Amino acid sequence: MSVIININDARWNDIKLDYSAIVKKALVIRNTGVEVSVTLTNDAEIRALNKQYRGMDKATNVLSFETGDSELLGDIFLSYDTIMKEFEQAQKNPSSFILHPSSFQNHVAHLLVHGALHLQGYDHLNETDAEKMESTEIKILKKMGIANPYTHVQVPFAGDAKCPGGHFSGSDSGVPRSGGVVGQVRNIILFILLGCAASFGFAPYYFWPLTLLSIGLAYYFILVRPLLYPLSFILYPFLWGAGYGLMSFSWALSSISANDELFRQFWWFYPFGFLFIGIGSGLVFALPFWMTGYYIKTREAHINSKFLILNSQFANATAFALSWTFVLWLREWFLTGFPWNPLANIWINFPIGQSMSVIGALGLTFITVLAIASAAEFIKSRSKKILLLALPLVLSKLLTLNSELLTSNSNGKAIRVRVIQPAFDMNMKVNNSYVRGEIINKLIQLSTADGIENIDLVIWPETAFPYAINSTVRMPALGVPLVTGSTYIENRRVYNAMVLADKDGHIVDVFKKFHLVPFGEFSPFNILPTPANLARGPGPKTMTVGDATFVPAICYEIIFSDSLLPPTSYLLPPNFILNITNDAWFGTSSGPHQHLDMARRQAIETGLPVVRANYGGISAVIDSRGQVLYRLDLGVRGAFDANVPGAHMTIYRRIGLNGIMLMIIIICTPFLIRRRKKRIEGSETPAY
Secondary structure (H helix, E strand, O other): OEEEEEEOOHHHHHOOOOHHHHHHHOOOOOOOOOEEEEEEEOHHHHHHHHHHHHOOOOOOOEEEEEOOOOOEEEEEEEEHHHHHHHHHHHHHOHHHOOEOOOOHHHHHHHHHHHHHHHHOOOOOOOHHHHHHHHHHHHHHHHHOOOOOOEOOOOOOOOOOOOOOOOOOOOOOOOOOOOOHHHHHHHHHHHHHHHHHHHHHHOOOOOOHHHHHHHHHHHHHHHHHOOOOOOHHHHHHHHHHHHHHHHHHHHHHHHHHHOOHHHHHHHOOHHHHHHHHHHHHHHHHHHHHHHHHHHHHHOOHHHOOOOEEEOOOHHHHHHHHHHHHHHHHHHHOOOOOOOOOOOHHHHHOOOHHHHHHHHHHHHHHHHHHHHHHHHHHHHHHHOOHHHHHHHHHHHHHHHHHHHHHOOOEOOOOOOOEEEEEEOOOOHHHHHOOOOOHHHHHHHHHHHHHOOOOOOOOEEEOOOOOOOOEEOOOOOOOOOOOOEEEEEEEEEOOEEEEEEEEEOOOOOEEEEEEOOOOOEOOOEOHHHOOOOOOOOOOOOOOOOEEEOOEEEEEEEHHHHHOOOOOOOHHHHOOOOOEEEEEEOHHHHOOOOHHHHHHHHHHHHHHHHOOOEEEEEOOOOEEEEOOOOOEEEEEOOOOOEEEEEEOOOEOOOHHHHHOHHHHHHHHHHHHHHHHEEEOOOOOOOOOOOOO
């Protein structure tokens, strides 16, 4: 290890101590490559540092600035003036001082050991931590031939006592602090704004550098060089996540005002909705920071276990990327799931996004977060080794070669579809005073306006058919098969359904939505009223029209990575995914644009083209590489005809979401934790 000694006050030249040896003996972690800086100074300099970083305009004996880095542990500052005053006070009036140093040199050695322990994560913010730190100091000093300096006299100390200065002082915890209320308010605003900025990497903005910068700065200021301890590990990640969630998901609340009747019933939900989104997002997106912070903090707690929790920039960055990816995986399943906007989606318009055909959005998200955290660690340590973490990005680019596979329709005949986008006002659609028969007439006109001879399938969007139906109802006879969304009743249960009718209007197949929207289509735990109380369908399936087989998906079912394809899809591979939805509820917000990108991601992952019929836009045909070939924008009433592009089998479709998650965990584990080597019997037991 390397210890750099800086003497900023000449009086230290008269103190004959091997400062470097003391620091080395104070290292309880086993890493020979670390570097520590020790600055021997005076009250004037240490007071300035104390005021700048901790908001305390006074001198102290020792300040430790912990980096949390395995190579550059941090800086220790010792003040000659304060240490000498303490020593003289202890000699003159021992009963008034908790420390009983036998010499000035021993007092300096003790404080240097104390500062070095701070750099390794030790602290005295509570009784348990203080006792652990104190006992460790005593053992280290004993090996140096220095007697126990603590008398354990119960002396009441103020909350800003010097360090070491009794339990619960918490004065010199070893972490740079932002001063006062102004500094805390500044940091609170900073993290909220950083979280908001992270949302601009997604549609419709695509300003991805801002997303990368936001996550990188949050990682740096929370886990690398904390702005304030302990709030940096609790409050700041929550504030960042709340800002990110509010900017990313508040568009969902615009559905309340999409219809006058709905607004009259649920206007009061606006403030609760914002509160729910803010708190929920804060908790979810803070989890990766909290999990990584816990990983870092538990290194010393497991020092005597048979497993070694690794301490390095590589381990920290890997822990953060794994935590982020694990939380994204959890979002697939919690309640009905809401894995909206995986970080991988910021690459949807770039070649690197094609790597999702191999590793999925989960894998590309892991690589992206790993690169962000690695950059923050590199800035901190200035170690060129961290540049090796760029290799996963290179690998993800190589994985895009899978998307270059020849795409072709497995049946040799492309199916031609006509996609209808009614774009009726939501008041017209929902209000019963409007003649529902007129809505059907307009849909038929849009479907048949340019002739129907060369069309294999007409597609109406989610709930386009304005009646609740059952299997006995006849749909409009268009002369070609029709797919439409409708409310479907079966066994006294109400479903959001996709109905397939033949050319004569007879219903031949029904798909019932099984991923329901929380608070919109059902009320989780029945804790809040909801506009609908729908039954859940049995699960994924395939439907067949002519020579083509497609996978149905209603509304946001398209966003789930690994739940659309039924097990039987390997026996009869589908030709495309058919997604009907109604984003008119969300007006011109960012929601419909992001929903389209979720469908594009699904196409890349599965190698299946996606046909979307959206009530108010954006309707589209997307090829198996995620490229939009045809589209009708928001609010545009109309129709378009398109040949469904060819499909191909992707590696990701074979591995699946859970397989990718398992692979990531297996790959990461050796970089996070290792089994300790057995100690040679009879050898000296190393200090913990």
